[in-house]
Amino acid sequence: MRGRKPKPTALKLIEGNPGKRPLNGREPRPPTSLPTCPSHLSAAAKAEWKRLARMLNEIGLLTQIDRGVLAAYCQAYGRWVEAEKKLAVTPPILKTPAGYVQVSPWITIANRQVELMTRLMGELGLSPSSRSRLAVDVQSGPDLSEWGL
Template identity: 75%
Template sequence: MRGRKPKPTALKIVQGNPGRRPLNGREPKPPAAMPTCPSHLSPTAKTEWKRLARVLNQIGLLTQIDRTVLAGYCQSYGRWVEAEKKLQETPTLLKTPAGYIQTSPWLTISNKQMELMVKYMAELGLTPSSRTRLAVNIPSEEELERKKIEDTYFS
């Protein structure tokens, strides 16, 4: 397929449908339940998961089937943090045994992980520009409290 990726119906509803194209009424609707954090994530990635998952779920941008996308972002984040820490300990340019100058492999890893993170962030609405395309209903404190009670008693 060529061209832009089709926009999910949920995003069309949230963002509005300026083109007035028909909405796909048969598009699958994943359960809104909170996905669990994958156990294989690094400690830094798990911390990032905890920071983002609940908020994204509460505003309706994270469902059970989006677990892999968020896990991918979090793992890229964890690797980026690790590479940045290593870059602080080592020089950016290294001299090879043959006498050539090359960039640090940690710089390459850091740049690649940042590139991946930006792609994931756009998918999840985590960048300022991607958020401008969203209009979500943020639940009130009362709604959040009611949801906590429901989750406690009906889970």
């Protein structure tokens, strides 16, 4: 696939369809009920799920079909938290048994999880730049009734 990723119709409606292009009336419409938290997530990941899931669902950015992407974000968050806790009690530079100096593997893990979280934040509207493109009334959520949501 070439070019920009297509923007979901629900997101275009939230933004007010700034490009004024025709909306895709045949786009799949997943159930809008709140997905359940996967049981395999770590404790920190489950806490992050609880913090985000309801808010994202209330503004129309999280549906049943989005469970996997939010779970991936939350698990990356949980692993990042774990790596940061380990870094707080271990040195960032280690000496191997052979006498070589190397960067702590926890730094590599933390950095990788932040990269993954950053990519997924854009998908979920969790970054300041992705949020700046939205105009949502958080109290009542977006009016998607015309679109069937």
